[in-house]
Amino acid sequence: MQIIVNGKAVEAADGITVAQLLVEQKVQTPEYVSVELNGEILDRQDFATTVVAAGDQIEFLYFMGGGAR
Amino acid sequence: MDIETLALHGGYAPDPHTGSTAAPIHQTTAYAYATAAQLADVFGGRAPGYIYSRIGNPTFSAFEKRLAELEGGIGCLSCASGMAAIACVAMGLTRAGDHVVTTKGIFGGTVSFFAKTLARFAVRTTFVDAGKVEAFRAAIDPATRLIFVETITNPGMEVPDLPAIADVAHNARIPLVVDNTVTTPILVRPGRWGADIVVHSVSKFINGHGNSIGGAIVDTGNFDWSSGPFADIQALARRAGKLAFLAHLRMLIYRDLGCCPSPFNTFLHLLGIEGLPLRMAAHCQNAQALAEYLANHPRVTWVNYPGLTSNPYHELAGRLFGGRFGAVLTFGVGSAEAAARFVDRTVLAQNLANIGDSKTLVIHPASTIFQEFTPAERQAMGVPDDLIRVAVGVESVKDIIADFESALEKM
Numbered sequence: 001m002q003i004i005v006n007g008k009a010v011e012a013a014d015g016i017t018v019a020q021l022l023v024e025q026k027v028q029t030p031e032y033v034s035v036e037l038n039g040e041i042l043d044r045q046d047f048a049t050t051v052v053a054a055g056d057q058i059e060f061l062y063f064m065g066g067g068a069r
Numbered sequence: 070m071d072i073e074t075l076a077l078h079g080g081y082a083p084d085p086h087t088g089s090t091a092a093p094i095h096q097t098t099a100y101a102y103a104t105a106a107q108l109a110d111v112f113g114g115r116a117p118g119y120i121y122s123r124i125g126n127p128t129f130s131a132f133e134k135r136l137a138e139l140e141g142g143i144g145c146l147s148c149a150s151g152m153a154a155i156a157c158v159a160m161g162l163t164r165a166g167d168h169v170v171t172t173k174g175i176f177g178g179t180v181s182f183f184a185k186t187l188a189r190f191a192v193r194t195t196f197v198d199a200g201k202v203e204a205f206r207a208a209i210d211p212a213t214r215l216i217f218v219e220t221i222t223n224p225g226m227e228v229p230d231l232p233a234i235a236d237v238a239h240n241a242r243i244p245l246v247v248d249n250t251v252t253t254p255i256l257v258r259p260g261r262w263g264a265d266i267v268v269h270s271v272s273k274f275i276n277g278h279g280n281s282i283g284g285a286i287v288d289t290g291n292f293d294w295s296s297g298p299f300a301d302i303q304a305l306a307r308r309a310g311k312l313a314f315l316a317h318l319r320m321l322i323y324r325d326l327g328c329c330p331s332p333f334n335t336f337l338h339l340l341g342i343e344g345l346p347l348r349m350a351a352h353c354q355n356a357q358a359l360a361e362y363l364a365n366h367p368r369v370t371w372v373n374y375p376g377l378t379s380n381p382y383h384e385l386a387g388r389l390f391g392g393r394f395g396a397v398l399t400f401g402v403g404s405a406e407a408a409a410r411f412v413d414r415t416v417l418a419q420n421l422a423n424i425g426d427s428k429t430l431v432i433h434p435a436s437t438i439f440q441e442f443t444p445a446e447r448q449a450m451g452v453p454d455d456l457i458r459v460a461v462g463v464e465s466v467k468d469i470i471a472d473f474e475s476a477l478e479k480m
Contacts (some may be wrong), residue, residue, distance in 0.1 A: 006115050028117050034308035044310035061114040063309045063316050064125075 001054035012052060019047040027060055034063045072139060072255060073346045080134030081339075092131035094336045098122055124324050128332040132339050136275075136285050139254040139342070140267055143290035144315045146323055147283065147335060151250060151270025152178050153328035154284035155217075158246055158266055159183070161314065161322040162214045162299065165191035170208045171217040172199035174225015174451035177438040179248070183217075196450075199227035200382070205237045214298065216245050220252040220259065221386070223424065224399050224434050224458045225451035226373040228382035231389060235263025235291075244292045250274070251397050251424065255349040256390040260289025266314070273425025274396070277341040277348055281334035288315050348427060348463055352396035355469060356461040362470050363400050368477050370455065374398035396461045397424055405454040407480055408433045412457065414476035417468060424460035429469050432458050 003012050005025060012021065018037070022030045035042045036059040042050060052058065070078070081092045100119040102108040111118035119125050133145035148154040159169065159182070169183055173196045183194035193212075197204035199222050209216075216238045218229040231247065238245040244265035249257065253274045259267050269275060271283035294313035295306035306313035323329075330338075353376075360374035375386035376394030386394055402408050411431075412420050418429040422437055432438065435454040439447050444454060461469065 031312070032117065041307050043307050059115070061308075062111075062117050063114065063305070064312070064319050 003052055003054065004057040006059055016052050017048055018042060018050045018052060018058070021052060021058065022047070022060070025060070029062075032062050032064050033060050035060060075135070075138045076342050076344075076346050079138035080136075081131040092128060092336065092339050094332050095122075095127045096332045097126070122332070123327050123329045124319065126329070126332055126335075128335045128339075129330065132335045132342075133285070135339065135342055136254075136269070136271075137287055140249075140287045140289065141254075141258045141260055142267065142287035143311055144288050146286045146315055146318055147271075147330050147338075148285060148323070149328045149330050150282045151248075151268065151272060151284040152182060153326070154268040154270075154286045155179055155182060155248070156186075157318055157322050157326060157328060158268055158286055159187060159192075159215070159217070160326070161302075161318050162244070163187070163192045166212060167192050167214045168210055168212040169194040169215055169217060170197060170205055170213055171195075172197055172219070172222060172225075172227070172229060173449060174199055174222035174227050175219050175248075176223050177434070177442075179217075179219075180450065181441070199225065199229045202230055202233045202237065205234055209237070209241050209243075213241060213243060215243055217248070218245070219248040219250070220257055220389070221375065221395055221397065222451070223251055223397055224438075224456060226375065226382075226397070226399055227451070228375055228386045228389065230385060231257075231259060231262035231264060235265075238265070239263070242297045244297075251395050252390055253345060253349055255346050256353075256393050256395065258289075260287075260291055262389060263291060264289055265292035270425075271338050271341075272423070274349065274352070275341055275345060275425075276338050277345060277425065277427055278337070279423055279426035279428065281331075281337045283330050283334055283338050284328075286315070286318065288312070349393070349396075351463040352461060353393040355463065355466045356396040356398055356459075357394065358466045359459065359461050359469055359473065360398050363398075363473070366474075366477060368402060368480060370401040370403050372398065372400045397458065398461065399456050399458050401453065401455040402457065402477075402480065403455055405433070405435055408455050408457050409436065410480045411476050414479045415472055416475070417464065417472035418459070418462075418476075424458075426460065427463050429462035429464060429472075430460040434458055 110116040129147045137145040195208040197208050235245045246266045247259035247264040249267050250270040267287040269285045294302050302317045309316040357376045363369045364372045375382045418431045
């Protein structure tokens with residue numbers, strides 16, 4: 001299925017969770033990343049259980065911008 | 070890994086590009102990106118990266134990771150000084166109309182910050198007896214937003230009961246902030262006893278050589294920022310989870326106050342941490358021997374050191390700090406004049422306003438750090454006029470005792 005990650009079209013497996021997508025997309029320092037799903041902030045505790053659907057828009061955002069790595 | 074290993078290896082592995090085993094000093098103000106889009110992504114949070122050293126710097130990151138590991142915490146922010154760390158935490162947790170509970174006998178700069186500076190922004194502070202848990206409970210009102218204690222009050226030398234006070238704080242759904250400067254994570258990880266935030270003056274034992282000012286804030290991970298009375302931090306907790314408070318500081322308070330350290334100072338602090346476990350062992354051993362010597366000296370009126378079995382905090386301190394009692398002690402010689410004469414006559418021990426140097430330091434607090442307060446205020450803060458504070462160094466204890474013996478004879 002196709003989804004939109006940080007504004008770019010990406011192929012992802014059906015049934016993939018947000019937590020799996022963080023790994024698949026090789027997101028650096030995921031502990032410092034927040035996720036917006038279709039414009040809504042996703043609670044961190046829901047990353048592992050939230051399943052992504054075709055056409056979803058996902059933004060990975062570093063909440064400690066400017067050098068918290 | 071044990072703390073001795075973390076002190077050497079925590080937070081930094083040899084640089085993958087150069088193999089450098091010491092964390093490099095990134096003496097830079099800003100960070101260049103190849104394209105406008107890349108920098109825009111970092112600003113927008115869409116990519117990780119450094120922007121400006123007021124907000125973050127790779128040398129700070131190495132120090133922050135190492136200290137967080139030593140404290141067993143989830144993250145750390147390095148600051149320009151211990152006072153900067155305290156100011157950041159207090160301003161990050163309070164608004165006009167709020168209230169703080171802290172204790173008597175704490176560092177004069179911290180007293181001034183709460184009683185004078187923070188009071189200018191309509192935040193009230195109540196100073197209670199550090200040894201009375203009930204006094205903390207009684208001082209809390211609906212506007213209280215934090216309890217602040219020092220592991221051993223300096224120069225009051227009282228030991229607050231950390232787990233009992235953590236319970237008081239948590240029953241009020243507010244965090245316990247603990248200043249771990251005098252004990253360091255080598256003696257105690259306050260998070261283990263329920264503390265939520267740990268602050269340090271890194272200038273002291275962590276630096277260890279009296280060569281640079283620094284501070285730090287560690288979140289122990291104990292406080293649930295998604296509930297409690299902090300609406301803005303609570304909102305951030307959805308994004309940042311357990312790191313919400315540190316994110317709140319880095320993205321707002323810390324960023325706006327501009328209280329970052331210098332990369333070179335941070336490098337020296339990193340170096341200081343490496344020898345900290347060895348130094349603390351020697352510091353505590355020497356302090357114990359000096360305290361016992363002073364307690365038996367006829368010209369010494371009183372000695373205050375939790376390592377003495379006669380000290381009212383001996384049992385509690387032994388339990389909290391794993392049988393070691395730190396390297397700060399105070400003693401009295403009967404009058405302010407005699408205290409000044411003693412300080413004038415030490416040769417090895419240096420008369421200066423600091424603690425935690427490898428060298429032995431003495432000071433007469435009433436005429437220096439607490440000069441701005443009246444004798445009655447000083448007495449109420451647990452700083453009598455004949456008090457001499459000693460930060461015992463790691464020289465040969467024989468030489469330290471000889472210096473004190475000579476100064477007491479000539480006093």
